[in-house]
Amino acid sequence: MTKTITLIEGDGIGPEITAQVVRVLNAAGAPLSFDRQSLGQKAWEQTGSLIPEATLQSIRRNQVALKAPCTTPIGKGFRSVNVGLRLAFDLYANIRPAHSLKGIKTRYDQVDLIIFRENTEDLYIGEERVVDADTVEAIKRITRPASKRIIQAAFDYALAHQRKKVTCVHKANILKQSDGLFLQVFRETAAFYPDIEANDLIVDNACMQLVMHPEQFDIMVMPNLYGDILSDLSSGLIGGLGLLPGVNRNEDIAIFEAVHGSAPDIAGKNLANPTALLQSACMMLEHLGYDEHAQRIHQALVSVLSETSIRTRDLGGTASTVEFTDALIAKL
Structure with missing residues (x-):
């Protein structure tokens, strides 16, 4: 049909x-x-x-x-x-798979990762305010419901497609409340998927690991801004x-x-x-x-x-x- x-x-x-x-x-x-x-x-x-x-x-x-x-x-x-x-x-859910293509010469030939990027909040809500002539503030919004559904989508995809590992990318060491909430929800959700390996990386370390050893990654889930950046980075790994x-x-x-x-x-x-x-x-x-x-x-x-x-x-x-x-x- x-x-x-x-x-x-x-x-x-x-x-x-x-x-x-x-x-x-x-x-x-x-x-x-x-x-x-x-x-x-x-x-x-x-x-x-x-x-x-x-x-x-x-x-x-x-x-x-x-x-x-x-x-x-x-x-x-x-x-x-x-x-x-x-x-x-x-x-x-913004889902971006990066797979090495045979015939495209790059530094790596075994990249096979999928980025799950939360798509509706974080800094991309576009809420900014001028404090004074020299200062502007932007709102970074992270909520439990939005975090829960993108993280669960990543784990459900892993389960349905026989993927072995889900990595959470965050900056909870500095953004202890906002990214801290995203990481907390990730850990809570991971507990319901005992057969899937779950780990987390601070975003700067994740970038370094991606360009040094991309083969270690399977599915990656993260807030909006990091997803935008890391998915472009992952495209560089495949050509x-x-x-x-x-x-x-x-x-x-x-x-x-x-x-x-x-x-x-x-x-x-x-x-x-x-x-x-x-x-x-x-x-x-x-x-x-x-x-x-x-x-x-x-x-x-x-x-x-x-x-x-x-x-x-x-x-x-x-x-x-x-x-x-x-x-x-x-x-x-």
């Missing part, structure tokens, strides 16, 4: 990589139809809203979306499109942001997206790497139960990277976005 998903082409390189990912999905025979909607800079120019109501209604109706990078206009009064979307649907997929989700709605930005400097030049969005689409296919289609696409991707010299510029090659996609479809 064909599943309708909301398709958001985004800004900058978004329309280019979206078009190529749709080509691959169609070539793989994925039973999808696309409800195309706008978001970000393009939506602002067309409707006067960064997040149009029609887009929100489409996501509510379809419950699954594939989203390319969007641009938030620079200036006061413009809140991040991504943050606004997450808050609109209470998409509390860059052009490869890292992700999803923002709750129990009902899932928005799959590339982690990288809209890269306006190369927009329209047929240079962008579609891999991150393509891998996000594979995550979406698995979420929908189309595992066979996801596996075929992933195998084609690995074949291109490991058996040919076809690479986009960010991976050291000279292939265009379209040429790279042509090679993938040929493998399919």
